[in-house]
Amino acid sequence: MRYTPADELQRRIARFQSMLCQKGLDGALIVQNADLFYFSGTIQRAHLYIPAEGKALLMVKRNLERARQESALEQIVPLDNPKELPAMLDAYGFGVPARLGLELDVLPVVHFQRYQKLFAASRLEDASGLIRTARAVKTPFELERLAEAAELCRIVFGSVPQWLREGMTELELAAEVEACFRRHGHQGLTRTRGFNMDISYGHTLSGANLAMPSFFEGPIGGVGLNPSFTMGSGTKAIGRDEPIMVDQVGVIDGYGVDKSRVFCMGRLPAHLERAHSVALEILAGIREKARPGVTGGELFDYALQKAKDYGLADHFMGHKEKVAFVGHGVGIELDELPVLAKGVGMALEEGMVFALEPKFVFPEGAVGIEDTLVVRANGLETITLFDEGIIYLP
Template sequence: MPEELLQGEVYRRVQGLQRRLQAEGITAALLTQSADILYYSGTCQSGHLYIPAEGEPVFMVRRDYEQARLTAALKNVVPLRRFGEIPGILSGFGLPVPEVLGCECDVLPVSIYLRYQKLFPGTRFVDVSGFIRQQRAVKSPYEIEILAESGRRLDQMLATVPRVAEVGRTEVEMAGLLEGEARRLGHQGLVRFRGMNYDFFMGHLLTGPSGAAPSSFDGPVSGLGLDPSFAFGAGWRRLKADEPLYVDYGFAYRGYITDATRVFVIGELSGRLARAHAVALEIQAAVLEAVRPGVTGGALYELAVAMARKADLADNFQGWRQPVRFIGHGVGLELNELPVLAAGVEETLAPGMVFALEPKFVFPGEGAVGIENTVVVTANGVERLTNFPDGIYQLR
């Protein structure tokens, strides 16, 4: 991408945060989380990004300074040898000691927070993570263009499932082959997930009952993994005929993630699973039809729950032992961004928001079925970014 285009994009983001800081009476924000650094600088190097309410940001880079100097879209990029140099560096740029300093309190380690307090003993610290997440929820045309390409590559990835699926193969073998195809297509490997202990891999490929095995992951479907050390995703179970092959992956391209789920089968699914999948498609269609700027995430969730209840499938909707109470989540630089389509959410949708809608049904002892697609909110509704066919894909 041309350097001037990235610089313009980054400075629009910085200015958006600065307007919010000014409105809230916050002197500056001091950011260190990787996704936020990437969003407001254009690069992902380790350091501390100081964004004053007015004026030029200062990116103090621990490592690698030379890479940051070459790739950051900001003017003030300096090396940081020791943590204690931060106040002196800021003073050298004519920036006063902040009276009120904003931090990413949702993800900032307490140890770093306490060190910030020692550096600025007279400063009042506030949480600006909500402002950042709200700003990042609405994507620019530049971001939507990258997300659209991410979605196209995710479609290509799903199209390779028939080549890797085979009765008798283990989940982890099929997952490895599929993930190799993803890397060949340009998947960056890392799927960022905001929050503590939200360990996440590229996605999960699960067979039959594995799709109904709940674990610590906060989603409708999880899988037990290879062992309890990381209870997530593909395990050692082998694919059988006439059972669901559940494939749920994100595709991370140039930092931006799209998310999709499809169900495949070698043979034919039972009537109950096939019917539940058909209901999931009906829920998807109804929710997407209802999406408009101004509608709340809570209203869309209640619409989906009502349809599951009407189909007499409420007990299996979004999980079975501990069902989650959401049907959609924002995506972007991280997999769990705003907006959230969940119970009680009063925040409204706006044009430019991008989310993954995932109505699913889980049956203990049988597996999981359902659908997931990434969409962008427009002035009149939605536009899909993932377009691999939605129906149950019969392999052979």
């Protein structure tokens, strides 16, 4: 098992602390699993206090021993009852924070109300924007994890041709894809931050199912197996001459990359082949344009304009129901920053990582591509390298 080194945690915390200082917050109380992992290196039932200045304090209800083994933080103490939080912060010299940051984008109201009572003299503010901004820029350590996730995807996507056969159901193909991920070390869990953003491994869809929109914020949806999880693979048989899109999140050591490729047994009609070429042109164009300083909004506008130039705007990022983005940050969660969407002013920075997914959806299926890319000083680096064309099988 690989643990996050002490200097790595320190680097992450220091970056976040400078943001806390800038915003005038005295500290932040971190409780959500993904954020706990990012800042402490482990997920326990715990509270992590990050003061604007000074050493972070990890207070653990369950399990202290594991926390001490897995986390390289210096200060790890037991805390059975959250009621003891204010006294504990005081004991470690933090006093009563006048302005305390919380993860208000994910924290349920009943939990918040408990903290309101405990910190009655503090102003509780939303620190989730700072946390997400801090996490958007990956460290070299994180980029190594993402490269391993990309390698996992390469193995799985490379095996798809050996599983595909005419007449198998989407579900049967999904079971092969997911079992292969799992055997190679996928943790079986894809984390999302957004409320109600349920997902399992990803989407394995074919033909018209690709055009079925769902509650999930993505260009392709899928009919799903039942109305309690209305997306993803269904029991449709996979046929010849239709697009099969495998869109999956490979997760290794907590870090995930997002990747899609189109397979086809036989041959796709010319208009789908053409749309796929346009998607590749958009991918190449964004690779050309993107660099630190360019905004997510500019890149989305460029992609949409390209789609319009080719008369494909009606099919870009959805057909009946479109999504208003062409890329999204990835890392510990699937819906990180930056977002490449209309009007987004956040500029790319070196070390950001995002999935770029120009896709075109038609009633009879969808084509396009998704790769995960790192923002480098002079442009983008693709980490999910793989054949970009439609992968034709006999």
